[in-house]
Amino acid sequence: MDAESDSGTPDLPTVRAALTIACRAPSVHNTQPWRWVFDGTLLFLYRDTARRLPAADPQSRQLIISCGAALDHARQAFVSMGWFAYATRMPDPERPELLAVFEFRPWCGALNRTAARVRAMPLRHTDRLPMAAPDDWSGVLDTVRELARPHHVTVDEITEDDRPRLADATRQVIALRRHDSAYQDELHWWSGHSESYAGVPVAALVSDNEAARVDVGRDFPPAPYSTRRPDLDDHSRLVVLSTIGDSPGQWLHTGEALSGLLLECTARGLTTGILTHITELTTTRAELAELITQPGVPQVVIRIGTAPEEPGIDPTPRRLLSEVFEVRPAHVRNPASIDLTLSTPVRS
Numbered sequence: 001m002d003a004e005s006d007s008g009t010p011d012l013p014t015v016r017a018a019l020t021i022a023c024r025a026p027s028v029h030n031t032q033p034w035r036w037v038f039d040g041t042l043l044f045l046y047r048d049t050a051r052r053l054p055a056a057d058p059q060s061r062q063l064i065i066s067c068g069a070a071l072d073h074a075r076q077a078f079v080s081m082g083w084f085a086y087a088t089r090m091p092d093p094e095r096p097e098l099l100a101v102f103e104f105r106p107w108c109g110a111l112n113r114t115a116a117r118v119r120a121m122p123l124r125h126t127d128r129l130p131m132a133a134p135d136d137w138s139g140v141l142d143t144v145r146e147l148a149r150p151h152h153v154t155v156d157e158i159t160e161d162d163r164p165r166l167a168d169a170t171r172q173v174i175a176l177r178r179h180d181s182a183y184q185d186e187l188h189w190w191s192g193h194s195e196s197y198a199g200v201p202v203a204a205l206v207s208d209n210e211a212a213r214v215d216v217g218r219d220f221p222p223a224p225y226s227t228r229r230p231d232l233d234d235h236s237r238l239v240v241l242s243t244i245g246d247s248p249g250q251w252l253h254t255g256e257a258l259s260g261l262l263l264e265c266t267a268r269g270l271t272t273g274i275l276t277h278i279t280e281l282t283t284t285r286a287e288l289a290e291l292i293t294q295p296g297v298p299q300v301v302i303r304i305g306t307a308p309e310e311p312g313i314d315p316t317p318r319r320l321l322s323e324v325f326e327v328r329p330a331h332v333r334n335p336a337s338i339d340l341t342l343s344t345p346v347r348s
Helices: 012-022 061-080 114-120 137-151 163-178 181-189 248-267 282-289
Strands: 034-038 043-047 083-089 098-106 154-158 237-243 271-275 297-305 325-327
Touching: 012 034, 012 061, 012 325, 034 061, 043 061, 061 083, 061 098, 061 114, 061 248, 061 297, 083 248, 098 248, 114 248, 137 154, 137 237, 137 248, 163 181, 163 282, 237 248, 248 271, 248 297, 282 297
Parallel strands: 034 325
Antiparallel strands: 034 043, 043 098, 083 098, 154 237, 237 297, 271 297
16 A cells, blocks of 8 residues: 555545546436545535526435435445545534545455445436336345445335326326426426536437336426337336435435445346436325335335346436545645535526
8 A cells, every 4th residue: 555545545546536436326317416525534525506406406305315325326436446435424514515524444345245336336327218127126125125224214115006196196296397487497407418517418318209108207308209118118116215304414315325226226237217206396295105114204216127238328427527526635624614616506
């Protein structure tokens, strides 16, 4: 190890490499609402409030869930590079933009499934097309429940008997949002622009023909006409991530559990789709709460299935690391002294 490693801190190239992988984490509308600051010893995770969705996410719930996914991606990436990253979450209630601080120590333990999940990070993507049923479903469900347990997040399956109610809730959301001009403007701003490093590109959208074969899905602007997977109706399984309460700390933990679930499924060769539109509105969120087995607050719905072999899918674009990461000297370690003026304002 070099001098920096001997001191118990990864060197800057290692931090950059880990965060490059971590930034493959999913985020609502691919907004990538995170910022990282490294002071040579500690690594700070901030939420980028300039990338909040005022119409869809006024409380920043989905924004913080997205940051939680990036936090877990980073933790696993560092472990795979020989560093245990211990996260102190929500360390400063007076500085709500600061979500977590990482401290490091060398790690030489077994990687178990971590290496497979890290390899899955560049492969994982949101699949909005019809899916076939997942293989070894009971084994998948048992594993993702264990992954979510340390975060105090419950994973419930939506049964086939209850699925029509969730499909009805989806149609209800679409109807309620159809004439919400602020929501529609925001949705169109963040989708269909393939030249951008953020947002949902055209290639990740589905046509009206394809969307008609998925009973539970978010209503994005349609892609040009196409008939991918023409003989397949959606047979994905649906699960819900829920928490006991509804605080920013629980949202962050939800994102961490979501990250583990998605990466485990990808490592198993499954495909996934994240749905948050049903939990955006009070009415449909309450209806979803009636479908879970224990009292709780639904946070995210996930579709899990298998997809036929298809031509290579281009990764959804990501912002340059220089836009979301900076190095600050240790004398400004006090979180209250770190401003986020480098954050690029985003029209919404």
